[in-house]
Amino acid sequence: MMRSHLLLFLFVSLCLIGCSPENEAETLYVAAASDLYHALTEIGEAFTEETDIALEFTFGSTGLLTQQIQEGAPFDLFLAAHESYIDRLMEREALLPDSKAYYAIGRLVLMGPALPEGDQLALDYLVDPEVKTIAIANPEHAPYGKAAQEALETSGIWEEIQPKLVYAENIRQAYQYAESGNADVGIIALALMNETEFPYEVIDEDLHLPLMQALGIPAQTEKEELSRKLAAFILSEQGRSILQQYGFDLP
Incomplete structure (x- = not known):
């Protein structure tokens, strides 16, 4: 009887390990301005193929996404359509202070x-x-x-x-x-x-004034290392090439 309970316990433990947030830990949640819908989707596919890190995108207006991040929305990376929104979040300590980078115009x-x-x-x-x-x-x-x-x-x-x-x-x-x-x-x-x-x-x-587009890493992320890896990929030669293909100028 005790052996049966032990086997059941081991089986349940293995199931819990298999359903543990390991896959969740390899998923990054990205907030992005909606002009990036096509370009960032393609960049994301290339990033996932290279790293096996899954991406979940939320596309919307930069202002509304900024408000969500201010209120603690659990994003791991934010790509704004204008740098002023990144600066606003920096001032409120809602982004990691050294994470701002220009990625497109x-x-x-x-x-x-x-x-x-x-x-x-x-x-x-x-x-x-x-x-x-x-x-x-x-x-x-x-x-x-x-x-x-x-x-x-x-x-x-x-x-x-x-x-x-x-x-x-x-x-x-x-x-x-x-x-x-x-x-x-x-x-x-x-x-x-x-x-x-x-x-x-x-x-x-x-x-009009230049649409200087910048990214930053939300301070509440628990995946800073992976977020920096994605940011570096976007800013890499491969990421910049994809951005150019969709009509972005480069900073």
């Missing part, structure tokens, strides 16, 4: 079914009566939305096109509005253009 494009193909377009085109709706990410918490507002202000048409604006939660949602036809035009991240069939035109980078 974002670019904006005009894109959508209402755009004529083959023409060099200026933002002035948006005042055309044929353009009824313009999708941008919300400037309040999305760096690409703020850059879009800056570009429109520099062009002198921000006030005039106000009634046409449709605000999206993040830049990927703005892309979806334009791609689905729910907006005639979108001001979108170039990095999201790899699957679109619609015409698009890159916006002059001098019309």
Whole structure:
């Protein structure tokens, strides 16, 4: 009888070991700006293939992800669409102090079914009566939305096109509005253009402040070593090459 109990105990122990958080320890939880949806997914696949470390991504607007990290969300790495959000978290000691690094410079494009193909377009085109709706990410918490507002202000048409604006939660949602036809035009991240069939035109980078994109490691991570390994991979020649393929400039 005692032997049966001992065997049962050993069997249960082995099951618990097999179901222990060993696999969980090899999974990194990554918060990332939504402009990185395609590029970071590809980088992640290459990283996992090389290291056997699994990645779980949460894509969203940089502002909302910043708020979640401030409130203690259990992320192991954060890739923001603008460095100011990394600096904000650094000031509040929500990121490891030596973990900030620049990984990309974002670019904006005009894109959508209402755009004529083959023409060099200026933002002035948006005042055309044929353009009824313009999708941008919300400037309040999305760096690409703020850059879009800056570009429109520099062009002198921000006030005039106000009634046409449709605000999206993040830049990927703005892309979806334009791609689905729910907006005639979108001001979108170039990095999201790899699957679109619609015409698009890159916006002059001098019309807005640079979208200097930076990453940092949340202070609450329990996987600092693995987080640094992933950050180094993103900043490696292989990671930077993938970022360039999706239209990012390099810092």
